[in-house]
Amino acid sequence: MDSILEVCHLKKYYHSKKKEMMALKDISFSVYPGEILSIVGPSGCGKSTILSILCGLLSSSSGRVEYPVNIKIAYMLQEDCLLPFKTVLDNCLLGLQITHSLTDESKKYVIHLLNTYGLGDVLHHYPSQLSGGMRQRCALIRTLALKPDILLLDEATSALDYQSSLIISNDIYKIIKKEKKTAIIVTHDIPLAISLSDRIIVLSKHPATVKSTYSISFDSSMTPVERRSNPIFTSYYEKIWRDLDVTI
Numbered sequence: 001m002d003s004i005l006e007v008c009h010l011k012k013y014y015h016s017k018k019k020e021m022m023a024l025k026d027i028s029f030s031v032y033p034g035e036i037l038s039i040v041g042p043s044g045c046g047k048s049t050i051l052s053i054l055c056g057l058l059s060s061s062s063g064r065v066e067y068p069v070n071i072k073i074a075y076m077l078q079e080d081c082l083l084p085f086k087t088v089l090d091n092c093l094l095g096l097q098i099t100h101s102l103t104d105e106s107k108k109y110v111i112h113l114l115n116t117y118g119l120g121d122v123l124h125h126y127p128s129q130l131s132g133g134m135r136q137r138c139a140l141i142r143t144l145a146l147k148p149d150i151l152l153l154d155e156a157t158s159a160l161d162y163q164s165s166l167i168i169s170n171d172i173y174k175i176i177k178k179e180k181k182t183a184i185i186v187t188h189d190i191p192l193a194i195s196l197s198d199r200i201i202v203l204s205k206h207p208a209t210v211k212s213t214y215s216i217s218f219d220s221s222m223t224p225v226e227r228r229s230n231p232i233f234t235s236y237y238e239k240i241w242r243d244l245d246v247t248i
């Protein structure tokens, strides 16, 4: 299968007045249509830097990111960043408004997503009236409203308590697969990555290189929560944990 995105030998330095700091040493990987790819690595190793380069917020110091010309990439940040003075619906329409692509049809699509994914009853509520999980789902639908080809998710569940994080990871998985999106998820949470992904890339400590890649194969009917209680879950966990080489 042809890849939808190729990352070739990315290197990134951050500069301050006094020094230069290498954040990424050598990062290469491919992303295939329809897959959920997770990038895991210790805190501070350069995961968010990779996402920022992929969506064009940062430029790399060297190396290339290659993807088809018409591809749309959307970035969902760690915090849900919902505007407190706008309703759920208006928050989800914001990207369309900013990009001048709000039409009757695109609004209908957003309302359809909100109805399908359990927010139909709270269209006119404000973010403060929602649970953490609902807020995160709302942020995901706001991202999907622009019909991106690739979704970038940065620690999408880390602001939530454990139970909400399990529930929203099920939702994220269901939505991404049902809407046939490609997703790149950055996380330090190995169980989350195993429960959601088709493939996992493990990064070294800072400055980051790709240390190993795992194809994750579970029965496609399994939900992320069901994956967690499957015996092979632990074997993936042990391998990835060993690769992370974290000193306790």
Ligand code: ADP
Pocket (backbone or CB within 6 Å): 014, 015, 021, 023, 041, 042, 043, 044, 045, 046, 047, 048, 049, 050, 206
């Ligand atoms: P991760 O997402 O894996 O936690 P980051 O990509 O946020 O890691 O950061 C990688 C390294 O680059 C860290 O050491 C961090 O302190 C540093 N860094 C990140 N952003 C900047 C910046 N704007 N200026 C200088 N250093 C930065």
